Amino acid sequence: MTAKGCSHTWKMINVAYGHIITEKCSKCYIVSTYFSFEDRPPLEEHREGDHFWNVMESAQSFRFDFQCTRCSQIVHFDELMGLLMCTGCDKNCEAEKIQQSHEKERTWVYVAFGFLPIADHKQLSREQIAMLEDFFNQRRKSADSRIKIVSQELVPDFSLCYGAVIKDVNMLSLTPPEADDSQLIHYLGGKR
């Protein structure tokens, strides 16, 4: 079957792990992000034109493409930096309004966002966002809930958004395990 007219079923391919680096220019305070495939992401300050970039954060993440299992069409997602689950932090945010209107039917809103600064990077198209939504819904085995992916254009100010960004950073739990006598006894060779 050709791509045209195919009701695509997507699978994730070309998964590549790496880091999302967030930098801030010490002169103009602009924030920039990019994806690094290096095992150890660069952390040192560096100059690029008029900018002096300082690393603010390095978060483990991954990149991927989609391939249709029916027609073999491949779609690249180089523009996608990540997904954020809307947690309803701003009643004036359009993403939150969509979440509110769909919550009763268990449809959960995620925001697909691109790299910063927005003006300097190509952003995800509506078609790509629709494909992401299809993929995560096709992956669900029950129909009792749905995923809705929306564009970052709906979020008025990302710096004020408290949504749950999916990335592996600051995940370390500093809370020690709760005391459990049975394990303590085990570690002591059966004696207290």
Next chain:
Amino acid sequence: MKLQKIVEDLKLQILTKMEDKDVQGVFISDLLSDVMTSANAGDLWLTVQTHHNIIAVANLVNVAAVVVTHGKKVPEETISLGKRYHVIILSTPNPIFDIAAKLNAIGLKSQ
């Protein structure tokens, strides 16, 4: 296999609202990226992570439940988000290996 049976057999503590779902497999990882790329809907996700971001991933992948092992204390923020998004969080003082062995013994495998 029903989630309620697993909860009873393994003596897991329920931290959120409970719904009896079908569990189809087991996935073990502490990396959100791993879960997003490799876990399947209906999996029981075993982890030591307790950050509220686990809810975002569990909901997206549609896992049957998250089992926080090793007695890690789950923050109230994570529990509250789990309740809102109908993500079931279970906890156990036992290490992941022990829980995986018990799940294997009752017939659950990775999908």
